[in-house]
Amino acid sequence: MSKLDEKVALYKKFMDDRNFRSNTDLLKAVTKGLGPSIYKADAETVSGSDPKELETVKKNYLIKKLGLKDSAELDAAIAEVMERIGKSERKKYRAVVYYMLMKKFDKESVYGF
Secondary structure (H helix, E strand, C coil): HHHHHHHHHHHHHHHHCCCCCCHHHHHHHHHHHHHHHHHHHHECCCCCCCHHHHHHHHHHHHHHHCCCCCCHHHHHHHHHHHHCCCCCCCCEEEHHHHHHHHHHHHHHHHHHH
């Protein structure tokens, strides 16, 4: 099993344990899109309480990658995903957060699905 496949399995288990539905192939595409950052402990997760981090998610992922327009709806979606994962959950995996946001905005086409 490759390192990428190990990470995808970890994220899939994280989602399954919380009853979040996911498509493994699509999760793998999102994870692969994150590149080497998934292998760095700090970059692999999103701090749900850091406004700068949440702004980065919005600008770099929702606006640049998914092509969405900046709006209050984007901030609300990020807050909703953080709430669903759980404020007390320390490991908010970036791949899972991005996957959930991508699904929320029906942007599977960005990954060829």
